[in-house]
Amino acid sequence: xxxxxxxxxxxTARASVSADDLAPAEGRQLILDTAARLFRExxxxxxxxxxxxxxxxxxxxxxYHHFGSKEEIVTEVLRIGVVRVAEEVRRAVMSxxxxxxxxxxxxxxxxxxxxxxxxxxxxxxxxxxxFGQVPPSIREKHIVVRDAxxxxxxxxxxxxxxxGTFNPARxxxxxxxFLINALNGSLExxxxxxxxxxxxxxxxxxxxLDGLDANPRR
Amino acid sequence: xxxxxxxxxxxTARASVSADDLAPAEGRQLILDTAARLFRExxxxxxxxxxxxxxxxxxxxxxYHHFGSKEEIVTEVLRIGVVRVAEEVRRAVMSxxxxxxxxxxxxxxxxxxxxxxxxxxxxxxxxxxxFGQVPPSIREKHIVVRDAxxxxxxxxxxxxxxxGTFNPARxxxxxxxFLINALNGSLExxxxxxxxxxxxxxxxxxxxLDGLDANPRR
DNA sequence: GTCTATAATATGATAGAC
DNA sequence: GTCTATCATATTATAGAC
Numbered sequence: 248x249x250x251x252x253x254x255x256x257x258x259t260a261r262a263s264v265s266a267d268d269l270a271p272a273e274g275r276q277l278i279l280d281t282a283a284r285l286f287r288e289x290x291x292x293x294x295x296x297x298x299x300x301x302x303x304x305x306x307x308x309x310x311y312h313h314f315g316s317k318e319e320i321v322t323e324v325l326r327i328g329v330v331r332v333a334e335e336v337r338r339a340v341m342s343x344x345x346x347x348x349x350x351x352x353x354x355x356x357x358x359x360x361x362x363x364x365x366x367x368x369x370x371x372x373x374x375x376x377x378f379g380q381v382p383p384s385i386r387e388k389h390i391v392v393r394d395a396x397x398x399x400x401x402x403x404x405x406x407x408x409x410x411g412t413f414n415p416a417r418x419x420x421x422x423x424x425f426l427i428n429a430l431n432g433s434l435e436x437x438x439x440x441x442x443x444x445x446x447x448x449x450x451x452x453x454x455x456l457d458g459l460d461a462n463p464r465r
Numbered sequence: 466x467x468x469x470x471x472x473x474x475x476x477t478a479r480a481s482v483s484a485d486d487l488a489p490a491e492g493r494q495l496i497l498d499t500a501a502r503l504f505r506e507x508x509x510x511x512x513x514x515x516x517x518x519x520x521x522x523x524x525x526x527x528x529y530h531h532f533g534s535k536e537e538i539v540t541e542v543l544r545i546g547v548v549r550v551a552e553e554v555r556r557a558v559m560s561x562x563x564x565x566x567x568x569x570x571x572x573x574x575x576x577x578x579x580x581x582x583x584x585x586x587x588x589x590x591x592x593x594x595x596f597g598q599v600p601p602s603i604r605e606k607h608i609v610v611r612d613a614x615x616x617x618x619x620x621x622x623x624x625x626x627x628x629g630t631f632n633p634a635r636x637x638x639x640x641x642x643f644l645i646n647a648l649n650g651s652l653e654x655x656x657x658x659x660x661x662x663x664x665x666x667x668x669x670x671x672x673x674l675d676g677l678d679a680n681p682r683r
Numbered sequence: 684g685t686c687t688a689t690a691a692t693a694t695g696a697t698a699g700a701c
Numbered sequence: 702g703t704c705t706a707t708c709a710t711a712t713t714a715t716a717g718a719c
Contacts, residue, residue: 274702287597288597289597289598290508290509290510290595290597290598291508291510291511292508292509292510292511292598293509293510293598295693295694295695296694296695296696297693297694297695305702305703305704306703306704306705307695307696308696308697308698308702308703308704308705308706309702309703309704311695311696311697312702312703313702316695316696317695317696376594376597376598377508379505379506379508379594380507380508380510380511380594380598412678412679413677413678413679414675414676414677414678414679414680415679416671417668417671417672417677418660418664418668420659421660421664421665421668421669421672422668422672422677424650424651424654425647425650425668425669425672426647427650428646428647428649428650428651428653429643429644429646429647429650431646431650432642432643432645432646432647432649432650433642433646435646436642441638442636442639446636446639447639450635450636450639450640450643451639451643453634453635454635454639454640454643454673454676455672455676455677456676456677456678457632457676457678458632458672458673458674458675458676458680459631459632459635459640459673459674460630460631460632460674460675461630461631461632461633462632462676462680492684513711513712513713514712514713514714515711515712515713523684523685523686524685524686524687525713525714526684526685526686526687526688526714526715526716527684527685527686529713529714529715530684530685531684534713534714535713535714
């Protein structure tokens with residue numbers, strides 16, 4: 248398998264994967280966007296290269312000019328799904344006053360995660376849905392990317408806990424797992440009519456910090 | 466190229482979906498159990514009837530004696546995945562003292578859900594993973610089964626709220642969605658070494674009722 | 684109830700013209 | 702960079718013997 252170069256985001260192909268460009272995607276980027284959408288909708292094994300090609304208005308032969316194999320496409324789709332979310336969360340947290348209290352930090356991270364997750368729907372939703380369908384070799388490589396992001400969240404919670412306001416009985420590891428599951432699950436039911444992303448972030452932050460029971464102190 | 470490792474793991478000892486019988490499953494039941502496991506591990510489209518047949522020690526011809534099509538198999542796997550969990554939760558809640566306080570009710574429901582979910586791993590995990598991969602006609606029929614269970618949870622939370630101890634600012638609809646996502650997400654990371662099901666249920670109940678922040682009243 | 688064949692189709696990937 | 706073939710396999714499902 249000849250891999251010419253590690254996947255470099257081209258400056259020319261600014262992608263519908265980033266929400267800010269208005270020009271329709273082309274070539275490699277169009278193939279990626281289309282693949283992400285079809286993987287999400289139909290699953291990995293059930294999406295053929297012919298399907299992707301047809302949706303792009305090209306033939307399967309052309310796809311092999313841009314990618315070496317179907318596996319190469321799905322690898323890139325999976326990577327983008329996690330890395331873009333992680334980047335946005337890191338950026339949001341870094342832009343905060345370092346002395347911010349736990350509630351502020353958590354809310355910023357939760358909002359940034361939800362925003363990127365639901366903005367990149369095709370990539371992130373594909374990620375959640377097809378992870379269990381790709382060949383084990385791809386799965387193993389991708390798990391590294393996932394773990395790095397989980398570790399980031401773990402450190403974030405530990406940093407918040409250092410402020411001393413958390414109930415020491417809480418298990419931060421389980422809390423992190425429950426929180427990330429609650430965040431990512433929104434992919435399956437989120438619609439703007441139900442509630443805005445702001446509302447989601449607010450509600451989830453309050454729920455995880457204060458709980459369902461009333462607390463007269465606040 | 467999709468090369469499949471002929472997994473030689475003999476799993477005849479694995480518990481079938483009817484947990485009470487100790488004899489290894491046979492015929493129709495063996496096919497269902499095997500299909501559920503393979504669907505979960507490899508995805509729906511990537512699991513062929515040959516794979517299922519081979520793992521059962523029969524041929525594809527035999528499968529068509531028990532089921533009319535591959536879709537008929539997956540329909541039943543999906544149904545079992547939700548219905549069994551729902552049944553166990555209903556039973557647990559019904560066996561409680563009707564005057565039980567919210568914390569008791571919630572804990573019982575959370576524990577029952579986790580217990581059934583992780584006990585029936587092949588069926589419930591297949592359910593979560595392959596839902597997005599089956600033909601739309603099957604998906605639509607199955608969504609009815611899912612919605613019924615979601616409605617049950619909604620009523621459960623409303624019943625708890627009637628006791629008047631909940632913070633009225635909380636959104637019960639979003640809370641339910643976050644809770645079910647947190648519960649089902651455990652399928653992807655649960656291992657007994659991390660924490661017992663009891664521990665999971667306890668931690669999740671406390672987290673959703675009391676939150677992460679310390680509360681001096683308790 | 685299980686088997687052996689086999690039909691009809693779809694798939695990932697390649698070669699080579701333009 | 703895209704096209705038109707085409708190869709070698711794998712797929713669901715069926716027919717009919719035992």
